[in-house]
Amino acid sequence: MITYLEAIREAQARALADDPRVYIYGQDVGAFGGAFKATKNLAQEFPGRVLDSPISEDAMVGSAIGAAIEGMRPIIEMQFADFSTVGFNQIVNHAATLHWRTNVPCPITIRLPSGGTAGAGPFHSQSMEALYAHYPGLIVMTPATVEDAYSMLLEAVAIDDPVIFCEHKYLYYHLKADALPTEAMPTGKARIARAGRDATIVTYSAMVHESLACAEELALEGWEIEVIDLRTIKPLDTDTVLASVARTGRLLAVGEAFPWGGVTAEILARVATEGFGLLDAPPMRLNAKDTPVPYHPNLWGTHRPTAKTISARMRDLLRL
Amino acid sequence: MLQTTEVPSPLAEPSAFRQTFFAAYRWMLLARLLEEKIASLYRGGKIIGGVFLGRGQEALSVAVGMALQKGDIFAPLIRDQAGRLAFGESLLDCTRTYMGSRLGPMRGRDGNVHRGRPREGMFAMISHLGAMIPAVVGALLARRFRGVTGTVGATCLGDGATSTGAFHEGLNMAAVEKLPLIVVVANNQYAYSTPNARQFACEDLVDKAVGYGVTGHRLDATDLETCLRVLNKAVANARDGGGPQLVVASLLRLAGHGEHDDAHYIDDRLRESRLGLDCLKVAEQRLLAEGWADESALHGLENNAQRQIDEAVATTLREPAPDPNVEDWCALATRHLSESSHAE
Numbered sequence: 001m002i003t004y005l006e007a008i009r010e011a012q013a014r015a016l017a018d019d020p021r022v023y024i025y026g027q028d029v030g031a032f033g034g035a036f037k038a039t040k041n042l043a044q045e046f047p048g049r050v051l052d053s054p055i056s057e058d059a060m061v062g063s064a065i066g067a068a069i070e071g072m073r074p075i076i077e078m079q080f081a082d083f084s085t086v087g088f089n090q091i092v093n094h095a096a097t098l099h100w101r102t103n104v105p106c107p108i109t110i111r112l113p114s115g116g117t118a119g120a121g122p123f124h125s126q127s128m129e130a131l132y133a134h135y136p137g138l139i140v141m142t143p144a145t146v147e148d149a150y151s152m153l154l155e156a157v158a159i160d161d162p163v164i165f166c167e168h169k170y171l172y173y174h175l176k177a178d179a180l181p182t183e184a185m186p187t188g189k190a191r192i193a194r195a196g197r198d199a200t201i202v203t204y205s206a207m208v209h210e211s212l213a214c215a216e217e218l219a220l221e222g223w224e225i226e227v228i229d230l231r232t233i234k235p236l237d238t239d240t241v242l243a244s245v246a247r248t249g250r251l252l253a254v255g256e257a258f259p260w261g262g263v264t265a266e267i268l269a270r271v272a273t274e275g276f277g278l279l280d281a282p283p284m285r286l287n288a289k290d291t292p293v294p295y296h297p298n299l300w301g302t303h304r305p306t307a308k309t310i311s312a313r314m315r316d317l318l319r320l
Numbered sequence: 321m322l323q324t325t326e327v328p329s330p331l332a333e334p335s336a337f338r339q340t341f342f343a344a345y346r347w348m349l350l351a352r353l354l355e356e357k358i359a360s361l362y363r364g365g366k367i368i369g370g371v372f373l374g375r376g377q378e379a380l381s382v383a384v385g386m387a388l389q390k391g392d393i394f395a396p397l398i399r400d401q402a403g404r405l406a407f408g409e410s411l412l413d414c415t416r417t418y419m420g421s422r423l424g425p426m427r428g429r430d431g432n433v434h435r436g437r438p439r440e441g442m443f444a445m446i447s448h449l450g451a452m453i454p455a456v457v458g459a460l461l462a463r464r465f466r467g468v469t470g471t472v473g474a475t476c477l478g479d480g481a482t483s484t485g486a487f488h489e490g491l492n493m494a495a496v497e498k499l500p501l502i503v504v505v506a507n508n509q510y511a512y513s514t515p516n517a518r519q520f521a522c523e524d525l526v527d528k529a530v531g532y533g534v535t536g537h538r539l540d541a542t543d544l545e546t547c548l549r550v551l552n553k554a555v556a557n558a559r560d561g562g563g564p565q566l567v568v569a570s571l572l573r574l575a576g577h578g579e580h581d582d583a584h585y586i587d588d589r590l591r592e593s594r595l596g597l598d599c600l601k602v603a604e605q606r607l608l609a610e611g612w613a614d615e616s617a618l619h620g621l622e623n624n625a626q627r628q629i630d631e632a633v634a635t636t637l638r639e640p641a642p643d644p645n646v647e648d649w650c651a652l653a654t655r656h657l658s659e660s661s662h663a664e
């Protein structure tokens with residue numbers, strides 16, 4: 001058995017082994033193996049290539065850009081996704097624009113331990129994917145499975161553009177697979193995580209699992225819910241989404257991030273503009289609430305969507 | 321610009337000094353025992369999330385809290401339980417925040433060390449290290465605009481947080497504006513697992529003071545008297561118009577980064593060095609050696625502190641947890657502009 005977290009470690013080990021241009025830079029990633037142990041033993045296995053950085057997110061990203069210009073393929077670990085805002089300027093203004101302005105690619109991977117866990121509070125829980133997806137020039141990955149955590153991270157390192165790799169902390173230990181994958185779906189392609197014909201849930205990351213639980217629950221009531229795992233939110237596989245909505249006629253987009261704008265809004269906008277005629281009911285979405293992520297588990301459990309609230313919203317949709 | 325411990329002390333008067341020392345020791349003891357209780361509640365599953373202790377850093381922290389006065393601004397960080405108490409934070413603010421009580425200052429919305437009462441001068445830290453410095457700078461600027469004089473602002477951080485842009489920008493800005501800011505760096509030699517050698521390359525962090533054009537102070541923070549003297553001096557300097565003060569204290573954290581961490585990476589030689597001394601024990605020995613307290617008096621203090629803590633915890637345990645159904649899910653002060661019901 002291998003966990004989602006171990007898959008991330010294994011992907012980095014493989015990237016380091018396969019490509020001398022790869023190095024890892026982040027707080028406590030060296031001998032300590034990272035705050036979550038995503039780089040466990042890598043500093044020992046790859047001497048000089050897994051380095052502890054000062055607490056300087058701005059410079060961590062900025063230095064990765066410079067190294068990429070010189071031909072390296074840096075992996076930057078943010079200790080938590082939330083702290084990437086300190087490196088925001090370098091990410092969105094420098095890394096994201098470099099190729100467009102200069103024709104020089106910027107192959108950096110920035111790993112963001114993302115999403116909520118009980119008791120983590122407003123600054124160790126955020127889902128930042130929409131923020132980065134907004135900027136032209138960035139690729140944003142949001143793996144929901146152990147297999148994707150592994151293969152997409154390898155792909156992220158191989159891609160010639162800056163990739164924001166949003167790995168979900170809740171999945172780190174909760175998710176296990178029998179083995180690492182030997183083949184992978186292409187980047188930018190969504191996956192039908194569960195087939196159905198009555199309604200479509202489009203989602204990504206940890207919410208894939210809440211949505212699958214919802215589909216399971218509604219199956220007991222005779223409904224067949226299709227669940228689409230976007231895998232990358234930028235690019236967003238609109239074709240797979242539209243094809244599913246064409247089959248089901250009903251759409252619910254689910255995300256763990258804040259509600260304003262964001263991935264679910266983007267999905268609804270695309271389906272409404274490109275597939276309006278496919279819809280048998282108004283499209284719906286479900287997000288976290290429009291407040292910072294609360295600390296107390298009671299509040300946190302209500303702030304973000306869960307299988308229960310997704311099912312409730314889905315029942316509303318099926319009644320329309 | 322470097323000022324060391326020889327400076328004449330406002331605590332020169334022996335009986336006043338003895339009282340201050342004794343009061344500081346009591347806060348340290350209360351903080352230590354409170355944190356031990358918090359840690360045991362965490363192990364017992366009564367606290368969810370993280371627990372971050374200031375064990376070994378109480379002397380420094382308490383000296384900051386005690387050097388400040390009512391009306392000053394204090395932006396503590398993760399290892400400042402002692403300073404918080406000395407500045408006036410109640411035990412209940414701590415226990416309620418850790419346990420997420422609806423009645424605490426953070427109402428279950430934020431937890432553990434992320435607490436404060438900004439209107440009472442106690443800022444509520446965000447996690448992003450360094451971020452509190454510019455906020456205190458702004459508060460001091462506001463006081464200047466409003467013609468408030470005689471107050472200062474202090475904020476604490478670790479060696480690791482000196483690597484942030486916010487540290488540089490905040491300290492530089494305070495220096496340009498010559499504001500009464502005291503920045504206290506608890507140099508506990510590690511930032512989580514990262515040793516100083518991977519954090520900065522200057523010989524001594526206090527050397528940074530020269531670069532910013534501010535007064536620097538360096539001290540051994542395992543000794544309470546030193547902490548009290550240096551912090552008093554730094555705060556007095558700032559209050560008297562001396563501009564920003566950078567205080568760099570050497571010590572060791574005698575706990576994990578958080579209670580989840582065994583701190584195996586801390587060098588044994590450091591643990592065995594002077595820095596590894598437990599400031600609480602050192603202060604206790606001083607009290608006994610000077611004859612300012614005897615064993616039974618210390619025992620009494622401990623019982624008293626323990627009783628206060630048990631009371632605060634018992635009260636908090638009886639209090640309601642936040643109820644998502646009655647929770648006010650509105651992040652705006654301008655309520656009518658909130659659109660939460662549409663968006664989620």
Ligand SMILES: Cc1ncc(C[n+]2csc(CCOP(=O)(O)OP(=O)(O)O)c2C)c(N)n1
Nearest residue numbers: 079083447448449478479480481510511512
């Ligand atoms: C901007 C930012 N990056 C990363 C973190 C994660 N983090 C929390 S505490 C910590 C280490 C802090 O070390 P130091 O400043 O020396 O304080 P100490 O814990 O030693 O008291 C890190 C990296 C953070 N809180 N803020």
Ligand SMILES: [Mg+2]
Nearest residue numbers: 478479510511
């Ligand atoms: Mg430190």
